[in-house]
Amino acid sequence: MQTHEYDVVIVGAGGAGMRAALEASTQARTAVISKLYPTRSHTGAAQGGMCAALANVEEDNWEWHTFDTVKGGDYLVDQDAAEIMAKEAIDAVLDLEKMGLPFNRTPEGKIDQRRFGGHTRNHGDAPVRRACYAADRTGHMILQTLYQNCVKQDVEFYNEFYVLDLLVDHDLAATHVPAGEEVHVSGVVAYELATGEIHVFHAKAVILATGGAGKIFKTTSNAHTLTGDGIALAYRRGIPLEDMEFFQFHPTGLAGLGILLSEAARGEGAILRNSEGERFMERYAPTIKDLAPRDIVARSMANEVREGRGAGPHKDYVLLDLTHLEPAVIDAKLPDITEFARTYLGVEPYTEPVPVYPTAHYMMGGVPTNVEGEVLRNATDVIRGLYAAGECACVSVHGSNRLGTNSLLDINVFGKRSGRAAAAYAATAELVPLPDDPAGPVVAELEAIRTRSDGERVADIRTELQQTMDTNAQVFRTDESLQRALQDIRALRQRYAAVGVQDRSRTFNTDLLEAVELGFLLDVAETVVVGAINRKESRGGHFREDFPKRDDAGYMRHTLAYRRPLSVKPEDTDGDPDGAFHWVTAFDDYQLMLGSKPVTVTRYQPMERKY
Amino acid sequence: MTATQEAPQQLGEVPSFEVHLKIRRYLPPETDGAAPYGAPAPQAEAYWQDFTVRVHGTDRVLDALHKVKWEQDGTLTFRRSCAHGVCGSDAMRINGRNRLACKTLLKDLDPSKPITIEPIKGLQVIKDLVVDMEPFFASYREVMPFLVTAGNAPTRERLQSPEQRARYDDTTKCILCACCTSSCPVFWNDGQYFGPAAIVNAHRFIFDSRDSAAAQRLEILNDKEGVWRCRTTFNCTDACPRGIEVTKAIAEVKRAMITRAY
Numbered sequence: 103m104q105t106h107e108y109d110v111v112i113v114g115a116g117g118a119g120m121r122a123a124l125e126a127s128t129q130a131r132t133a134v135i136s137k138l139y140p141t142r143s144h145t146g147a148a149q150g151g152m153c154a155a156l157a158n159v160e161e162d163n164w165e166w167h168t169f170d171t172v173k174g175g176d177y178l179v180d181q182d183a184a185e186i187m188a189k190e191a192i193d194a195v196l197d198l199e200k201m202g203l204p205f206n207r208t209p210e211g212k213i214d215q216r217r218f219g220g221h222t223r224n225h226g227d228a229p230v231r232r233a234c235y236a237a238d239r240t241g242h243m244i245l246q247t248l249y250q251n252c253v254k255q256d257v258e259f260y261n262e263f264y265v266l267d268l269l270v271d272h273d274l275a276a277t278h279v280p281a282g283e284e285v286h287v288s289g290v291v292a293y294e295l296a297t298g299e300i301h302v303f304h305a306k307a308v309i310l311a312t313g314g315a316g317k318i319f320k321t322t323s324n325a326h327t328l329t330g331d332g333i334a335l336a337y338r339r340g341i342p343l344e345d346m347e348f349f350q351f352h353p354t355g356l357a358g359l360g361i362l363l364s365e366a367a368r369g370e371g372a373i374l375r376n377s378e379g380e381r382f383m384e385r386y387a388p389t390i391k392d393l394a395p396r397d398i399v400a401r402s403m404a405n406e407v408r409e410g411r412g413a414g415p416h417k418d419y420v421l422l423d424l425t426h427l428e429p430a431v432i433d434a435k436l437p438d439i440t441e442f443a444r445t446y447l448g449v450e451p452y453t454e455p456v457p458v459y460p461t462a463h464y465m466m467g468g469v470p471t472n473v474e475g476e477v478l479r480n481a482t483d484v485i486r487g488l489y490a491a492g493e494c495a496c497v498s499v500h501g502s503n504r505l506g507t508n509s510l511l512d513i514n515v516f517g518k519r520s521g522r523a524a525a526a527y528a529a530t531a532e533l534v535p536l537p538d539d540p541a542g543p544v545v546a547e548l549e550a551i552r553t554r555s556d557g558e559r560v561a562d563i564r565t566e567l568q569q570t571m572d573t574n575a576q577v578f579r580t581d582e583s584l585q586r587a588l589q590d591i592r593a594l595r596q597r598y599a600a601v602g603v604q605d606r607s608r609t610f611n612t613d614l615l616e617a618v619e620l621g622f623l624l625d626v627a628e629t630v631v632v633g634a635i636n637r638k639e640s641r642g643g644h645f646r647e648d649f650p651k652r653d654d655a656g657y658m659r660h661t662l663a664y665r666r667p668l669s670v671k672p673e674d675t676d677g678d679p680d681g682a683f684h685w686v687t688a689f690d691d692y693q694l695m696l697g698s699k700p701v702t703v704t705r706y707q708p709m710e711r712k713y
Numbered sequence: 714m715t716a717t718q719e720a721p722q723q724l725g726e727v728p729s730f731e732v733h734l735k736i737r738r739y740l741p742p743e744t745d746g747a748a749p750y751g752a753p754a755p756q757a758e759a760y761w762q763d764f765t766v767r768v769h770g771t772d773r774v775l776d777a778l779h780k781v782k783w784e785q786d787g788t789l790t791f792r793r794s795c796a797h798g799v800c801g802s803d804a805m806r807i808n809g810r811n812r813l814a815c816k817t818l819l820k821d822l823d824p825s826k827p828i829t830i831e832p833i834k835g836l837q838v839i840k841d842l843v844v845d846m847e848p849f850f851a852s853y854r855e856v857m858p859f860l861v862t863a864g865n866a867p868t869r870e871r872l873q874s875p876e877q878r879a880r881y882d883d884t885t886k887c888i889l890c891a892c893c894t895s896s897c898p899v900f901w902n903d904g905q906y907f908g909p910a911a912i913v914n915a916h917r918f919i920f921d922s923r924d925s926a927a928a929q930r931l932e933i934l935n936d937k938e939g940v941w942r943c944r945t946t947f948n949c950t951d952a953c954p955r956g957i958e959v960t961k962a963i964a965e966v967k968r969a970m971i972t973r974a975y
Binding site: 327358361438447 | 741797853862872
């Protein structure tokens with residue numbers, strides 16, 4: 103075992119992690135720990151753009167962007183946070199340009215901008231050109247540019263290290279934190295993939311930037327490695343997870359595969375059609391049609407298929423039609439996604455429509471933070487020194503449905519903020535002592551899995567989890583379907599307790615790490631499903647067929663999901679500002695309690711959401 | 714192989730077929746003597762192992778590898794992440810050619826022979842298909858792969874015309890997968906050579922109108938292990954999964970070195 107000391111440790115080297123590193127490393131001794139080489143991170147798969155009201159090509163302002171974000175999120179957005187994001191978007195884009203990002207340009211040489219779903223002029227009048235982009239590789243360019251600047255600044259990386267525990271100086275799950283007492287982070291425990299060695303990182307500040315958890319679903323645009331690691335670690339340590347029931351299904355995944363085709367296609371004029379050739383979005387969103395927010399488009403597509411207007415031999419997808427676009431425009435602005443269609447489905451987008459169907463894409467929820475990225479341990483109190491940014495965090499700027507491009511914005515704005523805040527905190531804070539035997543629980547878990555003979559196969563459990571989530575907790579949900587998913591997850595958890603691997607080696611044991619990641623997936627999935635059962639309304643990405651209307655009186659609150667030992671009574675734990683947990687569900691060896699947190703409303707009172 | 718396409722059993726079933734894989738295995742001896750389960754024995758020598766898996770028409774080589782790992786032999790080790798050709802994790806040598814496993818459809822490979830899968834060449838093998846990428850990234854870092862500007866930064870963006878932007882577009886596509894570098898015979902013989910990927914990333918900045926460090930990068934690449942080692946075999950261009958004209962980019966760097974025009 104090795105022990106390292108840093109001021110700031112950043113977990114994850116995607117956009118949020120590296121943006122934080124660029125801030126923190128200039129002021130504090132900083133290390134970035136990543137389970138992948140930084141340029142492998144899934145930020146690189148983002149395509150369409152990053153919105154900012156630069157007004158380079160038409161009139162725009164950040165206040166409209168704030169409004170669109172709030173309305174797009176179906177009013178579950180914390181409006182103070184959305185305002186910060188929209189305002190700081192402009193500098194975030196200009197920062198990236200100065201770091202070297204090769205944006206597409208206007209004839210005058212300015213950053214070019216294009217349309218994107220849900221982004222409108224003057225509070226919904228018409229689509230606006232707000233997305234700054236680099237062809238359909240904006241995420242790739244952001245990831246490369248941030249890594250290039252990390253190389254320039256000589257940021258220290260620990261690549262292919264898996265962070266497997268988060269060290270906090272209080273047992274948040276089992277004990278009540280006395281009033282006036284502060285909780286601190288003291289570091290993380292990591293596993294070096296190449297050697298199997300355990301590393302303890304003792305740090306004044308830790309930033310979680312581990313990305314999403316799309317692999318809880320079978321059909322997803324997410325990478326194999328997006329298993330919710332940081333989210334699950336926080337949850338296991340008693341930190342609540344916010345709004346986990348809200349998962350975004352991106353409308354245009356390649357049918358059957360889930361590979362993402364950017365909304366930029368529709369931003370550039372592509373049209374969704376059903377088997378009859380009808381532009382069906384005209385019926386669902388008469389004003390902005392195919393550029394409605396993703397939740398609405400995904401539901402409309404699923405509804406077309408359900409009502410028998412799906413295309414293809416099994417009538418199980420719809421068509422994305424680019425055939426009326428000039429091939430030169432396609433080549434210049436959408437080169438990658440059209441190549442995906444050719445490579446993976448053998449479809450030529452110049453002349454044929456592309457089969458598409460919604461794919462699990464983005465987790466609106468995550469580890470709750472304030473606008474400085476500080477992690478909350480209940481509805482009000484922070485954990486000193488612990489930060490989260492990017493998809494693993496919930497600020498909440500996305501509410502119940504994220505607008506396209508706002509994730510690339512989120513990672514830049516809140517990555518930067520959390521990096522700056524963590525370094526400032528570390529400048530005055532002392533190292534908090536590590537617990538006795540800090541790596542003990544991680545070593546015990548790994549050794550149990552590694553040495554178990556005749557264990558359950560990881561892939562079998564994972565496949566069943568993904569299948570039940572796709573079947574029961576996807577675009578359309580009911581109490582019945584969600585209860586089925588919960589029952590399946592309970593059964594899978596029992597089987598997971600006996601999971602085993604075939605690879606017993608210490609060198610590059612990905613078999614072992616897949617087993618650990620499966621544990622994270624199960625944790626994340628249970629919070630998604632329990633949150634969804636509890637929320638008896640339809641809002642943004644969460645659609646309940648048995649409760650198809652939004653219910654502001656009952657549910658305009660953020661959900662907080664806490665894991666607590668079975669022995670803990672709801673009244674004995676820190677949680678809900680109302681002093682009550684409105685839902686408690688028992689698993690075999692712990693219980694999940696749901697509390698809530700108020701939504702911050704500043705300028706925009708909830709209205710009916712029409713496009 | 715053997716790839717007989719079977720008639721669908723029932724309506725709605727996706728047709729499947731069998732593929733044979735011939736995979737280059739290497740399970741390193743463990744320092745503490747722990748033996749990888751299921752391996753013949755920890756050994757210092759690499760060997761070939763055959764697997765047969767049933768796959769579907771849209772499956773890629775990566776899907777076949779996952780089937781082996783998840784259903785037959787958990788010790789089979791390879792890197793992967795995004796699974797659609799943008800993260801660059803799963804570069805490997807498939808039927809003798811460097812490709813990304815997630816971008817190579819099984820149905821597009823010659824069905825009459827087993828599919829051979831080996832680690833990329835020129836970098837030390839750690840385990841099975843996993844190689845040590847550190848030397849590769851070290852070369853990348855040496856070419857100053859970042860924008861260097863002169864003068865005060867403007868308040869707004871630096872202006873760049875669409876034509877100036879187009880000048881270096883091709884080399885911005887690089888995902889650092891190492892398909893090009895590890896396909897280069899010069900790199901196989903001399904691991905000190907910067908290799909195509911590093912030169913591609915130098916090119917990306919040398920021809921960026923906003924950059925002012927081209928002369929320094931050219932100086933770095935004027936080294937005896939720099940661009941002049943390139944023998945123009947075009948292996949790199951053939952190997953690039955992003956369609957970058959790698960050899961052309963190297964030639965442009967050479968020309969810039971002679972003419973000092975960029």
